[in-house]
Amino acid sequence: MQSNVCVVGGGIVGLSSAYFLAKTGHSVTVIERDSIGSHASGFAYGSLSPLGEAGQAEDILPELEIARMGMDIHTQFSRELFESTGIKTDHRFRPALDLTFTASEATKAKKQVEWRTDEKGYRVEWLSSEEALQVNPHISKEILGAVYTEGVADVEPYKLLLALTQACELLGVDIVHGDVSGVIRKGTTITITTQSGLRTCDNLVLAMGPWMGKTAEWLGIEVPITPLKGQIVRLNAPNVTVNCSVGWQGNYACTKPDGLLWAGTTEENVGFNDIPTINGRDQILEALNKMIPNLDDATLVQHTACLRPLPVDGKIIIGSVPNDQNIFLATGTGRKGILLGPAMGKIISQLISDQQPEVEITSFSPARFASL
Numbered sequence: 001m002q003s004n005v006c007v008v009g010g011g012i013v014g015l016s017s018a019y020f021l022a023k024t025g026h027s028v029t030v031i032e033r034d035s036i037g038s039h040a041s042g043f044a045y046g047s048l049s050p051l052g053e054a055g056q057a058e059d060i061l062p063e064l065e066i067a068r069m070g071m072d073i074h075t076q077f078s079r080e081l082f083e084s085t086g087i088k089t090d091h092r093f094r095p096a097l098d099l100t101f102t103a104s105e106a107t108k109a110k111k112q113v114e115w116r117t118d119e120k121g122y123r124v125e126w127l128s129s130e131e132a133l134q135v136n137p138h139i140s141k142e143i144l145g146a147v148y149t150e151g152v153a154d155v156e157p158y159k160l161l162l163a164l165t166q167a168c169e170l171l172g173v174d175i176v177h178g179d180v181s182g183v184i185r186k187g188t189t190i191t192i193t194t195q196s197g198l199r200t201c202d203n204l205v206l207a208m209g210p211w212m213g214k215t216a217e218w219l220g221i222e223v224p225i226t227p228l229k230g231q232i233v234r235l236n237a238p239n240v241t242v243n244c245s246v247g248w249q250g251n252y253a254c255t256k257p258d259g260l261l262w263a264g265t266t267e268e269n270v271g272f273n274d275i276p277t278i279n280g281r282d283q284i285l286e287a288l289n290k291m292i293p294n295l296d297d298a299t300l301v302q303h304t305a306c307l308r309p310l311p312v313d314g315k316i317i318i319g320s321v322p323n324d325q326n327i328f329l330a331t332g333t334g335r336k337g338i339l340l341g342p343a344m345g346k347i348i349s350q351l352i353s354d355q356q357p358e359v360e361i362t363s364f365s366p367a368r369f370a371s372l
Contacts, residue, residue: 005352006031006192006199008180009207011041012157012337013330015164016073016345017205022171024353029174029201031194036175037161039274040209040306044338045232045252045264046160047245048074049096049152051116051124062315063336065359069343074155077163077342084170087163090156090257095244097127097135098147099291105249106144113147122151138240138292154245156256157338183218185324203352207330209337210272210309212317215329219321222369224312225332227272231280231305232264233288237298251287260301263288265335276305310334318344319365320351328352329366 005021007014010032018028036042050067078091100106109126116124125148132146133139139146169175178194183204185191192199206215210227242261245254253263266280281303289295311317311332321327330348333340347357 004028004201005203005205006190006201007205007207008192009205009209010036010165010175011039011207011209012161012164012341013041013209013333013344014205014207015161015168016342017207017330017348018168018173018175018345019164019171020346020349021352022168022173024349026349026352027172028168029176029199030168031176031178031180031192031199033177033179036165037158040230040308040337041341042158042161043232043304043306044157045262046155046157046256046338047152047252048091048154048339049149050339051119051122051149051152052112062363063340066316066340066343066347066361067336069346069359070339070341071153073342073346074153074339077160078155081160081163081167085163085166087159087166089160089163091153091160092155092257093151093153094254095135096147096149096152097132097139097244097246098149099132099139099143099246099248100145100147101140101143101248101290103144109145109147116147116149122149124149136242136244136246138242138294139246140291140293152245154254154256155338156258160338183215183327185327190326202326204327205330205348205352206328209331210307212309212329212331219327220323221321221366223317223329223331223366224369225309225317226269226312227274227307228310228334229268229270229274229305229307230265230335231268231276231284231303232262233281233284233300234258234260234262234302235295235298236301237261237295239297240292240295242292246291248287248291251284251291253288253292261295261298272307274305274307276303280305308334308337313368316340316344316364317366318347318361319367322367322370
């Protein structure tokens with residue numbers, strides 16, 4: 001079957017690419033190996049902040065412009081997707097509170113406040129421990145202080161994917177099940193091999209998350225992506241409401257619109273093993289109890305794990321491959337997939353439509369791996 005564009009991967013990056021491509025008038029097919037939302041995009045926490053959260057603000061700096069773009073698109077999606085599908089994505093603005101327990105953590109956090117305050121549309125300030133406890137009395141009284149940020153948001157990732165899927169289908173996108181096993185260029189046509197047969201297209205987008213490594217044999221260049229396992233728990237905590245995203249050293253917790261206290265996360269280099277573990281659960285609960293004590297009455301409702309795509313140099317990968325200007329890569333978001341994914345999708349649409357991307361993406365090009 002012929003499509004103007006084939007997108008391999010039905011996560012947040014792939015579906016966002018399909019959505020914006022279809023809105024631009026392209027004929028689009030999405031090929032997804034598993035069910036929509038069954039991997040990282042469907043199990044994520046859903047935090048949205050171009051300033052970084054959970055005490056790891058520096059991690060967002062390389063993609064800051066794309067993160068800003070992602071924030072704007074998520075606000076757009078919250079209205080646009082509901083209007084077209086009737087599905088609420090639970091997008092909401094809520095503050096963040098990044099805790100510090102040591103003098104070195106406090107010093108680092110105060111330096112983050114300095115650059116965060118330059119971002120328009122956000123209120124960022126250092127709070128003493130007493131002031132932070134006024135924001136949320138359930139946090140630990142052992143903190144030295146916290147960074148308070150207004151203007152950040154979150155979304156329910158699985159609902160977002162469902163809304164994007166339906167919106168894509170309403171725009172005429174063909175979403176099919178298939179496991180891609182090969183890509184061959186023949187003249188002006190790209191042929192994709194799946195277990196159900198061949199598909200051809202003029203442009204190909206590979207948005208396969210941590211499974212991008214298998215594309216090296218198709219493309220002739222290495223795509224150095226490894227899976228980074230992350231686990232999340234959801235708790236019923238009837239006596240504790242955390243009305244902001246509380247973070248510390250990469251850990252986070254927040255009461256989401258479903259009424260559950262979501263907490264995470266782990267960072268595990270264990271290959272493609274995405275099974276939740278007792279050790280992962282206990283690690284999350286230990287950090288959660290440090291941030292928010294007195295959760296004795298909380299009960300575990302859900303425990304999930306997923307694999308995020310981690311590039312070797314820590315930066316996203318987006319753009320055409322060096323040896324074929326009609327094959328595009330879009331991956332490498334690490335822990336920031338939900339935030340960056342819609343912006344990456346729009347950039348892919350702009351590239352395929354011969355439009356200038358809204359932000360500079362040269363440093364994220366797949367060409368940086370050509371010599372590997």
